[in-house]
Amino acid sequence: MKSTIITILKKELKRFFSDKRMAFTTILLPGIMIFIMYNFMGDAFSDMMTVDDEYVYSIECVNMPASIRTLLENTSIAGGLKDTDTGDGNEAKKELESKDSTLDLYIVFPENFENDIAVYNSTSGEKAPQVEVYYNSASTESQTAYKIFIEIMDSYESSMTNKFDINSDSSVQYDLANEKDSAATIFSSMLPMLLLLFIFSACMSIGPESISGEKERGTIATMLVTPAKRSHIALGKIIALSIIALLSGISSTIGTLLSLPKLTGTDEGSIDTNVYSISDYALLAVIILSSVLIIVTLISIISAFARSTKEAGTYITPLMIVVMLIGLSGMFSNGTKTELYNYIIPMYNSVQCMIGVFSFEVLPMGMLLTVITNILYTGIGVFVLTRMFNDERIMFNK
Amino acid sequence: MEELLSVEKLHKTFKLSSKQQKLERTNSKYKVAVDGISFKAYKGEVFGLLGPNGAGKTTTLRMLATLIKPDGGDALIDGASIVKEADKVRQKIGFLTSELKLEEYFTPNYLYYFFSELHKVPEDIREKRKEEIFSLFEIGKFAEVKVADLSTGMKQKVSLAVSIVHDPDIIIFDEPTNGLDVLTARVVTDFIQTLKERGKTVIVSTHIFSLIERVCDRVGIIIDGKMILCDTLDNIKAGQSLEDKFFDIYKETVGTEI
Numbered sequence: 001m002k003s004t005i006i007t008i009l010k011k012e013l014k015r016f017f018s019d020k021r022m023a024f025t026t027i028l029l030p031g032i033m034i035f036i037m038y039n040f041m042g043d044a045f046s047d048m049m050t051v052d053d054e055y056v057y058s059i060e061c062v063n064m065p066a067s068i069r070t071l072l073e074n075t076s077i078a079g080g081l082k083d084t085d086t087g088d089g090n091e092a093k094k095e096l097e098s099k100d101s102t103l104d105l106y107i108v109f110p111e112n113f114e115n116d117i118a119v120y121n122s123t124s125g126e127k128a129p130q131v132e133v134y135y136n137s138a139s140t141e142s143q144t145a146y147k148i149f150i151e152i153m154d155s156y157e158s159s160m161t162n163k164f165d166i167n168s169d170s171s172v173q174y175d176l177a178n179e180k181d182s183a184a185t186i187f188s189s190m191l192p193m194l195l196l197l198f199i200f201s202a203c204m205s206i207g208p209e210s211i212s213g214e215k216e217r218g219t220i221a222t223m224l225v226t227p228a229k230r231s232h233i234a235l236g237k238i239i240a241l242s243i244i245a246l247l248s249g250i251s252s253t254i255g256t257l258l259s260l261p262k263l264t265g266t267d268e269g270s271i272d273t274n275v276y277s278i279s280d281y282a283l284l285a286v287i288i289l290s291s292v293l294i295i296v297t298l299i300s301i302i303s304a305f306a307r308s309t310k311e312a313g314t315y316i317t318p319l320m321i322v323v324m325l326i327g328l329s330g331m332f333s334n335g336t337k338t339e340l341y342n343y344i345i346p347m348y349n350s351v352q353c354m355i356g357v358f359s360f361e362v363l364p365m366g367m368l369l370t371v372i373t374n375i376l377y378t379g380i381g382v383f384v385l386t387r388m389f390n391d392e393r394i395m396f397n398k
Numbered sequence: 399m400e401e402l403l404s405v406e407k408l409h410k411t412f413k414l415s416s417k418q419q420k421l422e423r424t425n426s427k428y429k430v431a432v433d434g435i436s437f438k439a440y441k442g443e444v445f446g447l448l449g450p451n452g453a454g455k456t457t458t459l460r461m462l463a464t465l466i467k468p469d470g471g472d473a474l475i476d477g478a479s480i481v482k483e484a485d486k487v488r489q490k491i492g493f494l495t496s497e498l499k500l501e502e503y504f505t506p507n508y509l510y511y512f513f514s515e516l517h518k519v520p521e522d523i524r525e526k527r528k529e530e531i532f533s534l535f536e537i538g539k540f541a542e543v544k545v546a547d548l549s550t551g552m553k554q555k556v557s558l559a560v561s562i563v564h565d566p567d568i569i570i571f572d573e574p575t576n577g578l579d580v581l582t583a584r585v586v587t588d589f590i591q592t593l594k595e596r597g598k599t600v601i602v603s604t605h606i607f608s609l610i611e612r613v614c615d616r617v618g619i620i621i622d623g624k625m626i627l628c629d630t631l632d633n634i635k636a637g638q639s640l641e642d643k644f645f646d647i648y649k650e651t652v653g654t655e656i
Contacts, residue, residue: 218497222560225463225493226516227485392466393413 021314029318036325057145058102060084060092063109071152077145080104092134096176099138099185104145106134117163129164134174138181180360183276188358192351193327194256195249199292200323202248203241207299208312210237216308220395234300234385238378241296242289249288276357283367284357290374291350295323297381304388304395326351336361343369346377402476402568402599403439403462408432409470410457431457433623434471439601439616441567444594446614446631447603448644454623455603456495459572462601463493475568489517492566496576498557502546506537506556509545510563517564531559534592551582558589569593571602575609587612607641619644621651 017023057080064083072078084092092106109131110116116129131153135146153166167174177185214220223233299316306312330351336359343349343363349370356362388394410432414422422429432454439445447455460466462473464484472479478486500509510531514524532538535555545553562569571590575583590613593600604610610617611631617640618628626647627634635643 217499217501218495219499219501221463221465221495222493222498222513223516224465225488225491226513227488227518228516392460396460396466 021311055141056080057104057141058082059105059107059145059149060103061107061109062089063111063113064107065109065114067114068109068153068156071156072149075148075152077105077148080145089134093176096134096136096142097178099136099142099177099181101136101139101142104135104139104142105149107149108132108134113164117160120163122162128162128168130168131164131166132169132172132174133167134176136177136181137175138177138185184359188355189331191253191256191358192330192354193324195253195288195354196291196295196323196327196347196351197320198252198256199245199249199288200295200320202245202252203292203295203299204313204316204320206241206244207296208303208306208309208316210241211300211303212306212309212312215304215395220389224389224395230389231382231386234382234389238293238296238300238382238385241300242292245292245296246289249292253288280357280360283362284354286371287350287353287357287367290371290378291347293378294346294350294374294381297378297385300385301381301388304385323347330355336363336366338363338366340366340369342366344373346374349373399440399443401438402441403437403445403473403601405435405437405458405462405471405473407434407436407471408458408461408468408473409434410454410461410466410468412457430623432461432468435618435620435623435625436471437618437625437628439568439599441599442594442597443615444590444600444602444613446610446617447601447620448605448607448610448617448640449603449620450605450648453620455605455620456572457623458620459493459570459601459603463491463570464488465493489564490566490568492561492564492569493572494557494561494570494574495572496574496578497572500545500553500557500560503544505542505544506532506548506559507541509556509560513560513563519564527563527565531562535559535589550579551585554578554582554585555589558586562593566598568599568601571600573604574602575604575606583609607639607644611640619647621648624651626651 057077059077059080060082062084064081069081072081089106089108092103095101095103096106110129113129113131120126120128122128133146133149136142137146150166157164157166211220214223224230298319302315302319303309303312306315326347329348336352336356337343342352343366349366353362353367353370356366409430412429412431414424414427414429418429419425419427435454435458437445447458449455457466461468462475462480464480464487468481472481474480475487476490478490480487504512507528510528511524514527519527532541535558537552537555537559540548540552545556548556571586574586574590578586587609590600590602594613600613602609602613614631616628616630617634619626619634631640634640638646
């Protein structure tokens, strides 16, 4: 029995390791990709969370005690602290509602904060002295300033066993990011990657079947001996695959838009897809369509090159990881890129345009360049695919 | 006899990958698959290309079907050159390979119209031709049944049907009975006979002696890419069985037993 197990075991291992491509994609590729992705994500995360070193915060403080000012002395927000007495603070709060505001934080301490916390007994059951910190989560600078301040205050509070509370009144909205900015932040960070992946998955499931599948079944030869032009066959396939991928992309987009508030834990009205107009959706549709064309073309070329659908799947996997990485770049970027060369890089240009649409920062020239270059790349792809249909080594290799 | 196909010194060399070099046990980076083959085929005749696996039969037929380009020689199909007038040639030929496996989601009806469209069959004659072809193969009552649900024999009939939607004068069959059970193989041989009766020219490649003996008028024996013998079936057999004759020729040519 033992020898049978070993015989079977050896046969299975030999079968696996005899296929070098399979061994590479199964064993080595995941490790390499995870290493690249995690490194990339780490860098991107730090990029996203880092505010320019030269940036001078603008923080309005009401009744800030000297002791707290001392605590903040060595932090990057120290230079931006300004004492103010803005009455009810409505003006400052209104300013903070815009993510492009020059004001980053509005902090309100009780009038006699130091005295209040000195006399406060945490076991008395009375309400602790309140510190209010107003910020805008849609602004990276405001969010960063908020985090720095809260960190310092938390450590100060823990050193004196819960003598005060910060933002504890649930009836007050401290995050002043408006609906539009909240939606822009969440959608622009998540949707470009999700959309690219949905479109890619749809293309991945149909592309290889349509081209390498036809090679395997011999039906492509039957089509190629007809008088039909090979460029027409190539274009017909690409358009058909694009329509299917587009339908899948639309379905995925609708599903995502409906479920994103739940996914991000913001389903209580703070995120609303109604902030986008018809023209925003139209722009998005144009970008998605041009991205679909590029992805379908790439997958079609890979499928034509592969000898079987299985082999096509093996080749497409690394491309999917690249697309995922490009999608992730949108997740960690702070707004759209303004340099036009970013809009001629396939896929990356689509991500930049999607960020632009979702964050209401569309760069018209970038958008135009993206659509034109994507159509151009698709044209080149159709030409390459036609050449491949004409190439006997590719179409009839076994 | 009206000459419909004239093959002149057709030549094809393939570049070998290192894996193929190992398989072929050769250091040469190239393999001559077809080495100056010439033959003719006439209207209403069934011409058989007989040879072992790897002899060059499929490569020859693929060149005639304009799927691959010869690197030497030419062939005229009803006057059109496979090298210079591939588009014209494609209008004149039907091509079927044993490798063909029709997509299972489609019905015979759909496939007929699909290939009619690709072959640019005029719309006004499509229906009439469909009736003819479907009645010839008795496909009619299965016209709306998906290929997946058809029997193997019926699938083969549909494959044959779609290869002649444009009523070509020359039909090229590459190993048409390979891997088929006896009943389905019979469908193919009957079909070749019918085509012959209708005055079509059929070029068929095979390594199955019985198929050649049953349907072919003339035979070309290919070994190692070369046309060793090309004559009528009776002249080639010269009183022997085709199988015995073939092995005698093979031994003489290759110089070894099989």
